[in-house]
Amino acid sequence: YKTESNELLSNITLFQKGGEGIVYKNGNNKLIKIYHKNEMDKNQEKKIRSLIGLKNCSNVMLPKEIVYNKSNQFIGYTMDLVKNSETLDSYLRGIIGKKYNPTRLDLVKICIRISEIAKNLHSQGIFIGDWNLKNILINPLTFDINFIDTDSFQTKDFPCPVAATG
Secondary structure (H helix, E strand, O other): OEEOOOOEOOOEEEEEEOOOEEEEEEOOOEEEEEEOHHHOOOOHHHHHHHHHOOOOOOOEOOOOEEEEOOOOOEEEEEEEOOOOOEEHHHHHHHHHOOOOOOOHHHHHHHHHHHHHHHHHHHHOOOEOOOOOHHHEEEOOOOOOEEEOOHHHOEOOOOOOOOOOOO
């Protein structure tokens, strides 16, 4: 794989498998999402390019760079790796399992922060169609929140094609 800036992506390791594709880790700071062939449509590259150009989206892991295969065909994108975090789904299960012990105030702060990030996105015409606790990361010590899997966000020109079930 290589990026649009011709950076060769080697030493990649499996990070996570999903319905749309496979995410690989590249070094200590970068993730690479490679779409399954049957999950790409003709507008996917255009949408990723539009997301790369977005500004003022703090705590949102937007695509950084287009990724191509050896034949120079679009196959995915890179994004930043969020360190020291886990999915909100995993965190909430940890509370039930007594791994974490946040106060009620901590939980309220988490909810407020999630709504602040969503409000900022909405003010820019960006909507989260795939509300999924696995797409929200939390640092269990600092309660920092980050949204991931942002290629499914709905923008003015591109609808949200997926949603979580259950």
